[in-house]
Amino acid sequence: MPTPxxxxxxxxxxxxxxxxxxxxxxxxxDAIEGVILGGRITGLVGPDGAGKTTLIRLMTGLMLADEGTVEVLGYDTRRDPAAIQAAIGYMPQRFGLYEDLTVQENLDLYADLRGLPKTERGRTFAELLEFTDLARFTGRLAGKLSGGMKQKLGLACALLRKPRLLLLDEPGVGVDPISRRDLWKMVENLTAEGIGVVWSTAYLEEAEACDHVFLLNQGRLLFSGPPQEMTGRVDDRVFRLSGVDGRRRDRLARLLDQDGVIDGVIQGEAIRLVMKPGLPPPTLGTDDGAPPARASVTPPRFEDAFVDMLGGGPGGRSRLAETQRAFTEEAGRPVIEARGLTKRFGDFTAADSITFDIPRGEIFGLLGPNGAGKSTTFKMLCGLLKPSAGEGRVAGFDLRRDAAEARNRLGYMAQKFSLYGDLNVIQNLNFFAGVYGLSGARKRERIDLMTEIFDFRSIHDISAKDLPLGLKQRLALASAVLHEPEVLFLDEPTSGVDPITRREFWTHINGLVEKGVTVLVTTHFMDEAEYCDRISLIYRGRSIALGSPDEMKARVASNNLPDPTMEDAFVALVQDSEAKEAA
Known part of the structure; x- marks a missing residue:
């Protein structure tokens, strides 16, 4: 008999x-090979459509492979799916919480479904509610929980009968950095008990927290091993260019088109580059004779290695920006203005006296934990929500009196895909062109241009709902810019897409900003927050910090944390706000 x-x-x-x-x-x-061990976190990492959910469903026995074998806890999924399902915990990507039931009622329902004896429920519920910090919310409807709290409740339901193997399908999607850290701590505590955890994610930064990673792309296994082994492939090839003078986005675009540059992104006031092996970063001079930017080797990220493995980013050229008319008038004036914006829902204040200005040609980020009020603020400035108090203006138009005129000046890309799924690509473009007031030759010209720029010709008759996520996001962006808006509102625009599509998306945005377009963006990607010129961090309905990414990081730097990340700054500033409120 084998030993324990x-x-x-x-x-x-x-x-x-x-x-x-x-x-x-x-x-x-496609012919996936590998093993998953207990007592550690194994990451299934890759963009939407990579095959992560399919692989997890095969492990549950809910789906069978066409070829090959899947063995889970010693059982073959073809012969013993019931034995597997009795021994595992499974949290699907879209967890089936009943939003009209309370937290406690959901726990009761899933306890019934999992066959948890009534004699064990009191102790189990108490342990899980303490573990997930949901004890204070047992009477709250699940539909009223924030994204992070919903994920914690989903995890609790998956743990009602402690499994040997826990399968989590993208538990961090749409979850703010603080809630994501909480989830990771919970899962790490489970692995200490010997439970095996499979954590599926499209966030490449989460890969670095795993013990072992399966990196998938388009159904193929590109890498299997510790994440440090993957990032080690680009050691000494990642550089940070600091002291960048002038227009960082224009300089990045030029750098991306130089030989030897694999990838590059804005990082606060600096530029981050990945170079081909053995090549130094190119010299970045200035137009006015100022000293050139300083290049220093910086620690690689998992995403750096993934983009390198895929052959590099899309380059710095944006056809979209090249065809965009320039907005140069009154370059210094605010294009988006929030003056004491407040929104109340009954006795609850979702946004409280939010105030900021966004000048022309700036990327401004709204950050905050789930339920903090950033989406409410965003929707008020789009003209989708009427403020309870205060004033919002877009392109000089008051959102209370002139909402229709303001909306004609802006393009909007929603967090959840907002195009019409039953319409094909061209039909969606035609519909949104009409919504934005385009007609005749101008309408045909703009639709033809978007079709060419985003390479829609081969898919023009496919229904939007049947497109892969990356193509959906391209179509959403194309629809938002058909009328050449001077303001773009982007609500978590790149969630779930692959790194190359993300790079392509931001190449377009950076190019549009260089033409004077003003951008307001929400994101849970902390590296994308660094692409912004300034950020407002919103918590409990109030703006608790306003400044550039580098300014926010400098605010939380200390002897113990001399070089904080944007995520470190996010967490520290929220915790500092909580401490001040409690004092």
């Missing part, structure tokens, strides 16, 4: 040449 040590060392999951197809398309999974 030998049992613990045995793979919890064994994947052998696992292939899964849906129809005649390329395989969703």
């Amino acid at each position: 040590t030998e049992i613990d060392a045995a793979p919890f999951v064994r994947l052998s040449a696992v292939t899964k197809r849906f129809g005649a398309a390329s395989p969703a999974l």
Whole structure:
């Protein structure tokens, strides 16, 4: 009989040449090999459509592979799916909480479904509510919980009968950095008990927190191993250019088109570059004879290595920006203005006296935990919500009196895909062109241009709902800029898309900003927050910090944290606000 040590060392999951197809398309999974061990976090990492959810569903026995074998906890998924399902915990990507039931009622329902004996429920509920910090909210409807709290409740329901293997399908999607850190701490505590955890994610920064990573892209396994092994592939090839004078976005665009540059992004006041092996970063001079930017080697990120593996980013040229008319009038005046913006829902104040100005040609970020009020602020400035008090102006138009005129000056890209799924690509473009007042030759010209720039010709008759996420996001952006708006509102625009599509998206945005377009963006990606010129951090309905990314990081720097990340700054500033309120 094997010893406990030998049992613990045995793979919890064994994947052998696992292939899964849906129809005649390329395989969703193509001959995947690997093992998953207990007592550690294994990351299934990759963009939307990579095959992560399919692989997790194969592990649950809810779906069977077309070729190859999947063994979970010693059971074959073809022969013993019931035994597997009794021993695992599974939290789907869209967890089936009942939003009209309270937290406690959801726990009761899932306890019934999982067959948890009534004699064990009191103790189990108490442990899980303490573990997830939901004890204060047992009477709250699930639909009224923030995104992070919903994920914690989903985790609690998956743990009602403590599993040997816990499968989490993108638990961090749409969750703010503080809630994401809480989830990671909970999961790390579970692995200390020997539970095996599979954490699926499109956030490449989360890959670095895993013990082992399966990196998937378009159904293929590109890498399997510790994340440090992946990032080590670009050691000494990632550089930070500081002291960048003048227009960083224009300089980045020029750098991306130089030989030897694999990838590059804005990082606060600096530029971050990934170079080909053995090449130094190019010299970045200035137009006015000032000293050139200083280049220093910086620690690589998992995303740096992934983009390098994919052959590099899309370059610095944006056809979209090249065809955009320039907005140069009154360059210093505010294009977006918030003056004491307040929104109340009954006795609850969702946004409280929010005030800021955004000048022409600036990217301004709204950051905050789930439920903090940033989406409410965003919607008031779009003209989608009427403020209870205060004033908002866009392109000189008052949002109370002239909301229709203001909306004609802006383009809007919603957090959740807002195009019409049953209309095809061209029909969506035609519809939004009409909404924005385009007609005749001008309408045909702009639709033809978007079709060419975003390469829609081969997919023009496909329904929007059937497009991969990356193409949906391209279509959403194309629809938002059809009428050449001077203001763009982007609500978490790149969630779930692959790194190359993200780079392409931001290349377009950076180019548009260089033409004088003003951008207001919300994001949970802390590296994207660094692309902003300034940020307002909103918490409990109030703006608790306003400044550039570098200014925010400098505010929280200390001897213990001399070089904080944007996520460190986010968490520290929120915690400081909580401490001041409690004092």
